[in-house]
Amino acid sequence: MTNTKEELQEQKEEEKAFRKSGQALLPASKPNNGISNKGYDIYPVFLVPGNQIFEGVDSLADYCLAQKTIIIDGYVGIFWEDFQN
Numbered sequence: 001m002t003n004t005k006e007e008l009q010e011q012k013e014e015e016k017a018f019r020k021s022g023q024a025l026l027p028a029s030k031p032n033n034g035i036s037n038k039g040y041d042i043y044p045v046f047l048v049p050g051n052q053i054f055e056g057v058d059s060l061a062d063y064c065l066a067q068k069t070i071i072i073d074g075y076v077g078i079f080w081e082d083f084q085n
Contacts, residue, residue, distance in 0.1 A: 028055055057083045 003011070030043045054060060060083060064070045074080070
């Protein structure tokens with residue numbers, strides 16, 4: 001997936017409006033840039049069986065609704081307001 005310069009700039013502006021940090025958001029999927037990392041990998045991966053990782057608050061809310069009991073704990077940087085709504 002390649003982005004134009006304008007698309008990247010727009011994404012950066014959206015991120016700035018969304019959170020107050022200079023750190024880039026972690027991509028939803030690992031970029032495939034064709035570079036072989038024989039050493040350190042900034043996006044390490046591990047084999048996880050299917051249907052165990054979801055994306056977004058909507059999928060998290062759907063999962064929680066199907067459970068009998070849920071306990072939610074998390075880092076202060078989590079956007080709990082989005083989940084609560």
